[in-house]
Amino acid sequence: MTSPRRSLWALALVSLATVGFETTLTRYFAVAKWSEYGYWVISIVMAGFALSGVVMALARDAFARRGPALLAALPAVLVATAAVGFHYTTTNPFNPLQLQNPATWQPQVWNIAGYYSALLPFFFAAGLFVGLSFILNDRQVPRVYAFDLVGAGAGALLVLALMYVLHPFDLVPALLPALAVAAVFAPRARLAAVAAALVALAGAEGLLLADNQAAFNDFKAIYAPLHTPGARVVAERRSPRGDYMLLDDFTERVDTDVSNNAGLLNLPGPPQTYGLYRDGNRVAALPKPGPLDLGYAAAGLDALPYALIPHARVLVAGASGGFRAMLPLALGAATVDALEPEPTLRDAVAHGLGPAPPLAHDRRLRLLAASPLDVSGIGGPYDVIDLSADYLDAAEDNAAAYTVEAIAADLRALRPGGLLSLPVSIRDFPVYALRVLATARAALLAVGTTDPAAHVIVYRSAWNVRLLLSPTRFDGARIAAARAWCDARSFDVSYYPGIDPAALRANIYNDLPAVSFSRGEVTAEGADDAIADEARAVLAGRPTPSGADFSLAPETLDRPFYYAALRLDRLGTILRRVEILPQPEIGALVNLAVLAQAAILALIVLLVPLLAPSRVRAAPGVVARAVVYFPALGLGFLFIEITAIERASLYLGDRANAFALVLTGMLIFSGLGSLLAGRARGPWRMVLPAAGVVVLWCAAAALGATPALLASLDWPFVVRAGLVLLAIAPVSVALGTFFPLGLAQAGPTGFLPWAWGLNGAFSVVATPLANLLAREAGFDRVLIAAALLYVLAAVAFPLSRREHSWLQTASHAAD
Template sequence: MKREARNSLIPLFLVSAGAVGFESALTRYFAVAKWSEYGYWVISIVMVGFALSGVVMALLRDPLARIGPTLRAILPALMTLAAAGGYYLTTQNPFNPLELQNPATWLPQLGNIALYYAWLLPFYFLTGLYISLTFVMNASQIGRVYGYDLLGAGAGAALALGLMFLVHPYYLVPILIALLALAAVFQSGEKRWLGILLALAAILVGESWLTFGNPPVVNQFKAVYAPSQTPGAQVLDTVRSPRGYYQLLDDFTERVDTDVSNNAGLMGLAGPPKTFGLYRDGNRISAIARPGDLDARYAPAAMSAAPWLMKPNARGLLIGASGGYRAAEALALGAAHVDVVEPEPVIRRAMIDGLDRASRLAPDERVSILNIGPVAAARTGRYDIIDIAPDFMDAGPANETAFAAETIAADLRALKEDGIVSIPISIRDFPVYALRMLATVREGLKQSGAADPSAHVVVYRSAWSVRILLSKSPWDPARLAALKTFCDQRSFDMSYYPGIDVVALRSSLYNDLPQVSFDSGEIVSQGPDDAIADEAAAVLRGEAVPSGSAFNLSPVTLDRPAFHAVLKLDHVDTLIRRIEILPQAEIGALVNLAVLAQAILIALLVLAVPLFAPRQVRPEKGTGRVWPVVYFPALGLGFLFIEIFLIEKASFFLNDRTSAFALVLTGMLIFSGLGSMIAGMLTRWPKLATVLAAVLVAAWCFAAWRFGQTLLMDSLDLPFATRALLVLLVAAPPSLALGLPFPMGLSRVGDSPALPWAWGLNGAFSVVATPLANLIAREAGFSWLLIGAAGLYLIAALALPALKRTARARNEDPVERMAA
């Protein structure tokens, strides 16, 4: 390619980098100031803007192409202003998710959601217009154009993630929009200097707006808001990273998050000490000890104490450190040695090195801190007790895998013959979470070889929390009697044990837990009851229970690791009617449904463009009229299905969702960009190249489905850097193949108005792909994403018309003329 042509694509590289960087910054803003579930709207807005720009470009292709050089010169300045203004107005939006769940206040919040689209859509429309215009003006170099687009996007993602280590999330946008203005500097043509002057003015106005305008604030519903507003509250330390924005907070409300009996005083035990609180993105993830206050004398009154009191001098594995308190509790209860798994790096750093004014865990030969995941840790030795911390699930998204059936089976295999696994479940929102965990426990016991899972399980609870104890050997009368005494002394209730009499149980409850109808909100029970005890035995036998009609009680697995996914989405009318009581962890699925419905509508509108403008939007002669309607949507869906599958599996493999997202997104974009570069050399054989790419993708999907889980489990003990390299190596082959079909399809569309329409189709169905993939994974499992992706790429390969080899066709086809 000539130097001038190559230089003309450098601005595209910078615009794509700035657009993806801006998207990453917006998702971080939503995570810090709102709830991360609402970041899905950002993805939706991005792709809506791209789809809309493709439609406009298709309908007005010739007029826009005539003024293309001028447009490309001034668009960087317009994008810079749109990004700065859109971000500023977004941060001032009074949207409150809690009011969205209140039937009396939800309507104004719909208006606030619409404002997000109003403020952010212009930027992504202008960005999409710039990219589609570049495609039109370089129609003979589709592969290279798409390659620069993807490589720029990959670079922007990497840059945004790197900046998260250095600056507060609120200040990412003021840095990243400089890439948009910089694109004008590398623009060629007569209008270059006009573009540079406009971009300079735009960056000055934009930066001034963001610097001197009202700063972003955390909304009042975030967990950090109330304690940070208490008199005398102090932020003692902060940590910035792509994983989140961390704050160590000192205020009078902070206490250790542990379930301690109300009878602690009668037992002569002091309550938990006052602590600092560690927050990530405004959500509390752990207690951190004050100097000299890592005191666990309260431990015998804690729910988690039972296994340790039953097995003196135990060797234990602690999954989650709770800021060091879990190790201190185990030692106070007589443990001989504990291995502590803490994958959250800031909590681990607080334990080992300490944070500002916070006490670290004192060096003790009885304590080993492991920097590995829960499954890998189960391979480090034989244990008497494996104990999961009550706050472990909330300390990181990847931690949900500790509650999967395969992980429980690995824990059981790591136990000594009479060892115990202790699993905490919060029932503060829904008691049904305990039943789902029992279904998961049953599956884990079966995988570990237990003939009768119900003989290995004991369940006891307080008013708000449940502990499930799994014994490698069946529970015997002596150990059950010891547990009964433990619970009676602390006013805990035993909800299940082998041979339990549920009717007799109701006469001696300490904590009433009545059955409540989810549909109506009415109490079903008559008199004192234990809703968990009513159904626990049947769940452990694998039988249907009444709660199964309203909730999903299927076992949590590594293929379907979303623990907080008990709502049945086919009962949408009930969910909307009861939305005010839904836990925050369940809201993401409803947000996905809303985004999916919107995305499908947008995709159908883009599909319908040829019906309203048949002459303006049509492929090149000789290629057919219908195939783009199948081809480009299939690519948009299939690419995202594979990307989301890789992110989720890498999250488990690395035990870190942020690192997984960064590696997969950056790696896939860069390797796909290289694949698109290769596509430019294969324009003589578009059908053959696309078929080969689809076959490679399908073969990779089959291999990942058949052998992927085994490879993951066998490689968990490798060092982190080695596992990260494996992620890139596994992602590289399909990513290279994924980079081929899209430019091949665009080249078959030819230099026609249908080219930007095809770009818009791909963008529109990418909007559909993200919420659809998340819902498929939630309801059916990640394996179905692989099956869907393979099928979609094979369908696309079949849909692409073959290149006619006649002389007439070669004369009509611009791709053939270029190749000749």
Template sequence: MQSLIPLFLIAGAGVGVEIALTRFFAVASWSEYGYWVISIAMTGFAVSGVVMVLGRQVFLRHARWLLPLLPIVMLAVGGAGWIGATLNGFNPLELQNPITAEAQLWNIALYYAALFPFFFLAGLAVSLNFVVHADQVGRVYGYDLLGAGTGAVLALALMFVLHPFVLIPALLPLLAVAAMISGGTPWRIGAVVVLVATEAAVFALAAPRVNEFKPIYAPLNVPDSRVVAEVLSPRGVYQLLDNFTERLDVDVSNNASTMGVPAPPRSFGLYRDGSRIAALPMEPPSAAHAPAELDAAAYALLDAPRVLVLGGGGGFRATEALELGASHVTVIEPEPVLRGALRHGLGPSPALAADDRVTISAAHPLTAEGQYDLVDFAGDFLGADDQNRNVYTAEALAGFLERLSPGGIISIPVGIRELPVYAVRVLATARQALRLAGVAEPARHVAVIRSAWNLRVLISRDAFDDARVERLAAFAEERSFDLSYAPGLPVQGREIWNDLPPVSLESNTVEQGGEAQDAVAREAEQVLAGTPPQDAFDRSPVTADRPWLSPLVRLPSLGAALARIEILPQQEIGLLVNVAVLAQAVVLALVVSLLPLAARGSLRVPFGVLGRALIYFPALGLGFLLIEIAFIEHAALLLGDRTSGFALVLTTMLIFSGIGAMWAGQVVAHGRALRLAVLVAVGCAAAALFGVRAGVLAALDWPWALRAVLLVVALAPISLALGFPFPLGLDRFQKEGVGLLPWAWALNGAFSVVATPLANLLGHGAGLSWLLVAAIVCYAGAALAWPKERP
């Protein structure tokens, strides 16, 4: 048993470093570039299998000293790779400029050069263990998965006490321990020496930093700027800044001074991973500026409304609602640090003062009960937390419509400074929500008011009558805002205060003319009628199965997007990164798949067996990751946090799959066990396909610990079943030729590289349900590819 403990530690270090690197990219750059880490890691595993296929006998002869050597070399190259990654001058903004892009492509290549050796050696260590212990592949695979799950838990636990920039040095000692267990005294001494030298080099030479294009960079570096509070957690690095640039970021009329309204107050700025998520008050919040806000539009149509506010913004939004005449305000803040700031304050920022007219609710936005006259989304609600996007879906808006009293309104903010089409997609979602609520003519229930930078979509339970449209027009006129759409309002012939030209990928320039334009007004009537324009941008509704407002670029228009990448906002870059990673992964998968044709002499198996292996192991690599990613998205909603969802799904699936793999090693009737495991996995995936959404919604208001237990219990059966097919397949296929064992490991790794970007593109393009459907097809295909049992 002890001989596989080093494998357990190596797998833990590999996954822990992978997670730590994704956090590094999120803090120093953007989280989208974390896909590169997954790509590099799985590429390393795949290439290691290829190398093991070609040199299996050599590695087997020298396994006695290679087993303790590999973790020591991993330790050294891991430290060197971390140093290289932190010194890389990558700048995503330059990647979007054709003139400067070439240098950044070289920087991306340097990331691969720095990080690939570590994951290649990790894969080599795992595949060598498979070769050395070919008679117990179930145990080997089980230790590998259990170690990986433990490494994930360790990395996430360390995030509560360590900044992401020091996570990797904290994880490297696992490799030294692995080497000490694998070898005798000389290896133990060598492991200690290399560990001390590597850690010293890391702390002396590594220079992790926040890139200058991150929103936090400028305010953090102005004179007298201070970080007055900091919170470390797997959700992110939270920093509360105090400097002269920080102010409550609301859209106030240019006419505020003539209205006798003061400017918004100074505030602290709260940043998570370098992106600003909220303004927190320096003193009990003032709201004298509220009447001049764009966000006040809905209040101008209601008298003493009962308001449900989504996103408290440190108390500013509740105070503004009271200033605008609300009779009672119920605040729901899903983001835990912001919710804590509301209740208890954060650093020097005070808590929201007690007021009988204000209730801070612990309910989830999707399950909030009660009747309201206004459901008011705070301006920073969508950007405050990734999971808030689930509240922008058609199903969620239809639910809010049911909670409105007669004459009630939903007020939804949308940023338009980068792409006006984001607002158009929200209009499509509003139309779908109204249709779900049984409204026959959605266009009569929607109005749109905007400034130059932001927009509010107002959805009314009852149709907007002429009196309300007139009140809204007067509100806009007094503040120099634009009423882009309202029932009965002519599109042409209106004075436009804030120029908003349309942005098109089909044109080489942004449309501009002598007169001011309103890109949203052009499309609102078409979209609300159900006949949106057809071009490079997706204007379909945001739904519970596709809960993403961005990216908007359609995959068939990828060429146009690349040609005009300089005009695309950061939200759209994730799509391009996924496509690039997928293209690279497909090339790698083809190379690994075609290897047997070049090295068939090493494999010594019939073509028919190769063909079955070429279906079986890629199907497992694709199927496992597709199920995992689908459950991560659902778990993120259930737990209120993508990081927690990712961690718990990854850990549960790895640990229970590891147990399943060990159990598979004791099974004699492999074919029958495989069919039973696939049947259980497919049955669980099918049940999730039809029931997971309802189950998640039913549990949203449970205590966090109970939701976590529910997730583990739900994942355990399918994870246990998913642990069977790979070791059973390794054991069965190696009977046809022992050379198939490392090739199978390479195939599984190569198609796991394909799975991650493919799942993201499929989920965004078709919906989360299709991930489970594709996984069911993969496992059914694997079962059909099982070799016939020998007589």
């Protein structure tokens, strides 16, 4: 039985809205909560799809008889469940901080269950719609899959466009009409079904527009200043990168680390500013109208390089609303090249934002959009390369500036005797300074330094650390000048060549005691400097006490995770100390939690055939192969997609556009591959070449992607975006052939919906597993794993000699 051709347009519309809703929910968690919790959305989506496959497999005869009627009725159900699910998501009182507290975590587990209860019905119903579309068109599986993928790609593009005009909290109402229109194209569409969809749409829009309770939770950085007397939002800007709000509040000042001795030095404190927030997190201070006030500059922790090298030629990464771009000039620098790859921040500096004025023109300053990985093509050599303290958090991809490759490139761009200044916050853990120090050591070795310890000075305040690296060994005069400068400002020098840590303890300005993470106890007596205790060992490559509890592995472009200090093999210790973990480190634990529940779901779906042993006996060979084939596809496809998104984010310097470009490109090209699969005369003849393409592509990407990326970073954005699409096209076409070919073979055995659910279940496993594998071993290993999975899929292809339809099989079983 084949449904009318127009029913495939209904499938495309449902896929469009489903992917759009998934993306919208991810944005909601990023804005209202923290982005790490967006992983739940992926889990809920694929769980709904997998469970729908389970239900259809167990009740195949009923779905065979009522399939067309269900497709006509489901659009109204989808509209209603999307609206109700989002409404209850926004009213859920989940608090991530309480989840980390041993005394308050239990109610939060129920709140997490509440998210699943609210959202699972929609994705279950969407899975039913997609699965039924395959069942009712089981002789046109490649064509159905192509419509599904192209619709999903269109959904990703639509949400990307909507983000420029709508707040993330207002996106869902814009997606619901697509679901209602799907009722018009559904097979056997009747007036009653269309009317039900329109009534559901009216009620859903009324609920979401009249009672939208989405809001920032009270732990977001913007919450407190936004609710102080007189606070007001003076400008907003929306984009796929985030929702930007400029806040005027008496608490907003330049976020810089200034000496406690500023008064003794006759220097003022930081001036009042506007605060710029993205998704509720503060990213920069923007100046108020009038001359830029930099009187505090000489008292800042970041001013030392300019005291050691007067009249320097400077490269600054991160303009910090204009303050850090001009600070070197205020300290006597000759010229400044200021890199600001974050488009909204760069535009605010160049053209202003709301009442915040643009930076005054100065012929000594250039504002550039280049990546810090491309310093060699900017115009050096430089005397000073300086990363702003807020650069790391200004954009997710800025963490690449702390990789071995980036630091090595910076060192090569310095003149002999030049200085690279790297900031590290130690508000959470001093271990971050040690990990950056280990990365700096690897970079110094990479540029040919034989004794890295001779090229490093580390100094700090109570809350922040600065690492000074030089391609030239630090001599006694320079070390003495740095120490005198720090003494005048009550900053501590934690390391310099020849330091005596024991003698250092007699004159510590800012006590930083060593604390055992596992025991939660101070391990030193009297004043201490935990960084000084271990710096020499780290620079020598020797084991340290912190290495027992934390990972000090250098950050690389293959493992570009700044917040990856936790050692997951010490999970018991981590869970005992979860209340003190920094928020960015929670992402790994969320991945572990999602992986655990995904594994349980996958096991349940795998065991479904055991509930129908007669069907297993009817086609044991096909079923046994399908148990391997579809999980391998679910894992392998997302392994490649996640790696491609990560590489494209770094290449384009824009995670939002990279995500949309890769996701849309892979879906559309995979749809093309599915159409090609429909023309295959022999499935086996297409599977083997497609597997070869995947293996060769993964090998080429693992070996050549990083060098190619670094060689073309300075090319125009449009050209780079085109190259991303060109790069993912061949593998995406190949990937698009596997699923429809396998599904067409599984269909005649009566296991088509089960195979659909099996693929969905292991897609749930794939996302957290890929993230954890990349965190621990790198993205190249993720690609190698993907290649092996597709080889396994090719070997296990469920080839069947039977050529009758799933509906015929179900009908015969009913007879």
